[in-house]
Amino acid sequence: MTSPDVTEANINKLAELFPSVITETVDADGNPQRAVDFDLLRQELSDHIVEGPQERYRLDWPGKRAAAFAANAPIAKTLRPVREKSVDFDTTKNLFIEGDNLDALKLLQGSYLGKVKLIYIDPPYNTGRDFIYDDDFAESTASFLRRSGHTDDEGVRMVANSDTNGRYHSDWLSMMYPRLKLARNLLKDDGAIFISIDDHEIDNLRELCDEVFGAQNFVAQIIWQKVFSPKNSAKWFSEDHDYIVCYARDKSQWEPNPLPRTAEMDARYKNPDNDPRGPWASSDLAARNRYDAGLYPIETPSGRIIPGPPRGSYWRFSKDRFQELVNEGRIWWGNGPDSTPRLKRYLSEVSEGRTPQTFWSYSEVGHTQDAKKSLLKYVPFEYTENVLNSVKPVQLIQRILQLATNPDSSDIVLDFFSGSGTTPHAVMVQNSIDGGSRRYIGVQIQEPLDKPESAFDSILGMSLERLKNVATELSGELNSPDLGYRLVKIDSTNMTNVTREPDATDQLALEDLERSVKHDRTSEDVLFQVLLDWGLEFTMPIQKENANGFDIYNVEEGALMLCVRSRENSSPLSSAASEIADRKPLRVVFLDEDFADDAERINVEQIFREKSPTTEVKAL
Template sequence: MHSPDLTQENIAHIRKRFPGCVTETRDTRGAIRLAVDFDLLRQELADVIIEGPQERYQLTWPGKREALLTANAPISKTLRPCREESVDFDTTKNLFIEGDNLDALKLLQETYLGKVKVIYIDPPYNTGRDFIYDDDYSAETDEYLTDSGQKDDQGGRLVANTESNGRFHSDWLSMMAPRLRLARTLLKEDGSIFISIDDGEVQNLRSLCDEIFGAENFIATIIWHKMDSPKNSAKYLSEDHDYILLYAKNSNIWRPKLLPRSDKMVERYKNPDNDSRGPWLLGDLAARNFYSKGTYPITTPAGRTISGPPAGSYWRVSKEKFNELLTDNRIWWGESSDNRPGIKKFLSEVRDGVIPQTYWPWKEVGSTRNAKQELSKLLQASSGDDIFITPKPVKLIQRILEISTDSYEQEIVLDFFAGSGTTAHAAFSSNSLDGGNRRWIMIQLPEAMSSESTISEMCITRIKRAGTQLSGHTKGMMPNVDTGFRVLKVDSTNMDDVLSTPDVLSQADLLNSLDNIKPDRTAEDLLFQVMLDWGVDLALSIEKRTIQGKDIYFVDGNALAACFDAHGGVDEALVKELATYQPLRVVFRDAGFRDSAAKINVEQIFRTASPATDVKCI
């Protein structure tokens, strides 16, 4: 019960194309594993003799290889449900995962591979403050300073200005690289990722994303004008904007959704000549692009001859096309009928919306001040309380969801740096406004905010209050919005370590190893680990029924049936009755069978009564 070993999967893909480049080797436990002969593979992929490493254009940093290894390495962890912190646990489609996002992303690989429509993240900006993503190659600042000899055992600083050393950017890249690689695999083919960042790491992040997502899938750098007033305390210039990098999984497929026209845009359309086709906007007939058929004289209705387009420009259409537009009353000469002509563009004929632009002003999507006010109001904070330093405004994330998701589809939104929970709040608000079915997955590390709470606890509280606020069916809002969520927590595997070599195993050890499940784990803990391993959606409905005195869990009707009785109560009669439900999958706990005969016969019973059922025993 481990997450998938992505390294072995990648090697299997290489083996299909270059079988001679893959060999077998033994790991530290003596098990046979596949390995790549990289020198031979390098030669297979080159049309000249390769004798050693060649210079090439690439992004590299100290620790890059270890970071890539981290992304592929399997982990022995699971997700444990927490009903008491959840809302509408049995029916909601939303998930809140508490834990390190690297672990969580690995655990989600089997279930949500290629299923996420949009990812938004607001990672640490690497401003010199501590960032706490303590995997093998990205340590908390104090720990790194001690390990690298920049602090002594008493905590005294030995080296000044550590931000200027080479590891300052390398640590951040090593933290981001494995997470982005795992995130890419979760995206649908027509999916996209939006990443907030500032000047400090935007160049490195752009290069890293070019490598992971492909430079050809870069869509745009969006400028968010985040400050609603200049920052007069700035040392140099007031930094009024942040960046949002936008990448598509496949730029040949991904297209942005159109934004609705604002009232101000619609008001620009007039109908001074009472045209039956409705309001129109005047477009210039002249353009600067060269057009060989775009130079000809035009005579106005008042009789004035215009010798040609303005200097340095060309008419947009040929003489023949102009005459067609004139006949169709699509040319406007002004109230005097003697002006230079323009083309009427009717509101009824233009697209239903406008193409998104790369500049997002705070008046449209909110400012940092708006974001802090929203958060403080929801959490009922006192004036001056610094709850969360860098929240994002709800309107900003709503804009992202508006151009990247379809309201009528049950599309998945992922944020694995959930922070204050703005993305979940924005999904609630968007669904309330347009009746959408967007569902979300939030991931947040339980990083300490104070002696009393963590960021994940604050995030959960914010999401709960946002859902309560919207469930009041505010005027203009859609009813029946799913404002619930299941809380799942990253933890060690439910399976006890009972593997030992014969020479170190005593008879007492054998007796202690009868049960391979940790004693503190519940039936629901086991259910969610089985769902993870089988790739079953973690948000499917769960119903607990009693059959012959035993608790049986049914997931999404009969998609999965599970009996985790640990007291030897599973006999042939129970198995036969459970088979009548004909579940797609069924799982039992090894210690739950009454005797060996019941365990041996379970597959035969299902093969007879429900041959399509996949049977598993843990």
């Protein structure tokens, strides 16, 4: 009925490590339940206790405890397929989720725990102009000011200089904290998260990520040069850059891929002496690091004596090793009589890639105008006010994909602030370039546009329109990637709520409790509920078949089979069950209402015991 209870799972882990700290208490209704004795847990963890009002190093803000609770609290929601708005629904490995990203992250916990290679997000920068997300809603700045008491009902400010009083930071941290905690669970041990941000919250984001991911897993704070010309209209400074913060799930297991070498780098290698080993570039023989064996005179081919390295430095090699390099022809003596010897480094010996740097120029990864041009190319806007100003260039996300994913490993890329769909766009383009098989999961709330367009009326609709047009362009490419997506939306659970107090249930109400599945839900809705409950990926291939008047949904060639009675079908369920059992699936699910009686249920169970004893059988 609900997503996994993270609190209960954490208590189970503690019980395995420290059984003595588990105790019992009672809930608000007086029912006994397990709990943790935190005094005993402190004793288990340290011989020096830090508690109470003692000062300590930590990030704190009003609402932090509530934010932590929001991350752990289960939800009674599910994912419902939207086949008519999907592309290649039955075969694609890409997933797009419509709904609040906090709910989405909770629903992904069972199926994608520890499976995501890369997370990239571009959350609200909290500038006072963007939306302030809460756990249950998104509100505008004006609405937030009224709710927080900074303006009256007529919109008049009630606090002087409120733009600088930090009123937004706590709400922003409370929004980000549970989402990052849940996102960490989804990362593979060798996975990483990249987060775009600007000066408004960069310091808070770093401290928040230190707490969630561990300070030891911080990798880099990258500077992205987002504009190609300064803003002369700026009052103080022209803001020419944003940041991208990178944390690894486990830094000891993650390292970035080398970037491809550029033509400019290779052009530095020449072959003026026709060396048979090919083009080379020279490097200084002297270094400042102390090396006592690197103090000796050198005689040049012309007979000139160089008494030693430049003052304050040392030759990089010992005298014997230097002579070996001379004999191997790896020393360049220069063209002039006063030249200093240099070491020849050959192009054939250098690494095929280059180490990534923490400054990313717009000339390599694009700028904001590139991002807007790309959006306008693939989305036919009718109204200028709907064009987003905060989109990122596709080249920027491609750079992150090159660093943090591999083309041949079906890596999963998650963006739970998907916005206009730049990350899915970049995944398709990069797969087209290098023949990769990366998959994406995008999450976007149904946020309305300022003015509805004829083709779409929300940011989500804009994103899907963009992906369809990108797919059309890439469909003719040689390395045509997976260009589809399976769209699902977050909704209330498919299961009927049958919990009732005895006194509140009468004879007339029993009919409403007969079905375990809500009347307005389809068989495919039930299938996705089963995928969710069993922790299976939501993009597994699905085939719909029919057996003796029953619809059979076959997921991943027998990983799961769902059997649902077709309309106007009175055939016994045992006939379909027997045919399914012959195929020996791993799991099979029936609907409770499809059994004629208890005898038929027992008969079906017996069929599987005899024909396919390893199949896990359930009834909803």
